[in-house]
Amino acid sequence: MIPVAELRRFALPHAYAVGVPADVLHRVLRAVHDDAADDAPGGWVHAWASLAAAAEARGRDLDAVRYHALARFPYVDGPPRRAAQEACVAAFDRWRKEVPGISRLDLPFDGTGFACWAAGLSRRHPLPLILVVGGITGTKEQWAPVLARAERLDAAVVVTELPGVGENGLSYGTDSTRMLMHLVDVLGRAADVTRTCVVGLSFGGHLALRQALEDDRVRGLATVGAPVRDFFVRIARGAPLPRLVSLTLSHVTRTPVERLPAELAGWGVDEDRLSRLSAHVACAAGRGDELVPYSDAELLRRTVPRLRLVENDVLGDAPERAAETRLWLLAQALRTAGTAGGVRRAAAARARVLRARHRLARASAGAPA
Numbered sequence: 001m002i003p004v005a006e007l008r009r010f011a012l013p014h015a016y017a018v019g020v021p022a023d024v025l026h027r028v029l030r031a032v033h034d035d036a037a038d039d040a041p042g043g044w045v046h047a048w049a050s051l052a053a054a055a056e057a058r059g060r061d062l063d064a065v066r067y068h069a070l071a072r073f074p075y076v077d078g079p080p081r082r083a084a085q086e087a088c089v090a091a092f093d094r095w096r097k098e099v100p101g102i103s104r105l106d107l108p109f110d111g112t113g114f115a116c117w118a119a120g121l122s123r124r125h126p127l128p129l130i131l132v133v134g135g136i137t138g139t140k141e142q143w144a145p146v147l148a149r150a151e152r153l154d155a156a157v158v159v160t161e162l163p164g165v166g167e168n169g170l171s172y173g174t175d176s177t178r179m180l181m182h183l184v185d186v187l188g189r190a191a192d193v194t195r196t197c198v199v200g201l202s203f204g205g206h207l208a209l210r211q212a213l214e215d216d217r218v219r220g221l222a223t224v225g226a227p228v229r230d231f232f233v234r235i236a237r238g239a240p241l242p243r244l245v246s247l248t249l250s251h252v253t254r255t256p257v258e259r260l261p262a263e264l265a266g267w268g269v270d271e272d273r274l275s276r277l278s279a280h281v282a283c284a285a286g287r288g289d290e291l292v293p294y295s296d297a298e299l300l301r302r303t304v305p306r307l308r309l310v311e312n313d314v315l316g317d318a319p320e321r322a323a324e325t326r327l328w329l330l331a332q333a334l335r336t337a338g339t340a341g342g343v344r345r346a347a348a349a350r351a352r353v354l355r356a357r358h359r360l361a362r363a364s365a366g367a368p369a
Helices: 004-018 022-031 044-057 061-071 079-096 140-148 177-187 203-214 230-236 243-253 257-264 271-275 294-303 319-337 340-364
Strands: 102-109 112-119 128-133 156-160 192-201 218-224 280-285 307-311
Touching: 004 022, 004 061, 004 140, 004 243, 004 319, 022 044, 044 061, 044 079, 061 079, 061 140, 079 102, 079 140, 102 177, 112 140, 128 140, 128 177, 128 203, 128 319, 140 156, 140 319, 156 177, 177 192, 177 203, 192 203, 192 319, 203 218, 203 280, 218 319, 230 257, 230 294, 243 257, 271 294, 280 294, 280 319, 294 307, 319 340
Parallel strands: 128 156, 128 192, 192 218, 218 280, 280 307
Antiparallel strands: 102 112, 112 156
């Protein structure tokens, strides 16, 4: 069973990333009972699914997407979360049909397959590719704000999920780069994949790093909180992981929890390979990250020839920080893709977020905005 205390803790940055208002988030977290079954009143899934149903009844499909995403968090472990996962995708599908230019891709692969949401693909006018890959708990639907504005970015944007997450039926492993390389092959029909930039969150960033080492079409990657080497070394040596993280990694890798240290032991990327990386790398890392040691960011600093490292100890601590981080990642990817207009627009959006933060901070302090 997924510990409720850890659900409360780890759901915070995830909720902010998908756009759940802070007051709604904290109200639900207070209402969830430690001893309630997930789908019973007071249970995790029930609380979020009830909000989603109310949003759907009001015709607010994007809000329903957010609440269903929290109901299935951190992964599908039975019928209640399975229903939430399916409802999340269905609500997103209804929403995107009202937003011009967003399409769905279903790609068979290795006897199963995975799905993507895409915008900006064109056989006649192929644009540079921005490929977004989430972490071990994040679904592709959380990137709705970027997809809705993709036409302003001078790039094709495709978002998908890490193997084992959401609609991705594959298992996550060291060979998962094959999935991304297959996806880029397919997208080469409707995007300029010679200018591919990957945005990878957490473990999605680790996968993106591995892809960049193997695929010279990847010009750059932008990541936040990506494990590189030391995270895996520590786990192999017996460093404990939070129960929620262990269970989620076990789920996506299809490896029993007790075998995770041995499974992850060889996942680290060594200094020699990093020093030969030709792609541009933009990385946001925090010294206070609960999971990934800051030494992984320092490893990148020592070895990667083309690195832009931003230190931020409060990433994900508040809704406005999540929006700012998303825009920073997008701007870095656009910059390496060479889409100047898209960079200017992303930077302008980031500036608006920062101004809103400033006004909020002044208002909270009692100063005039």
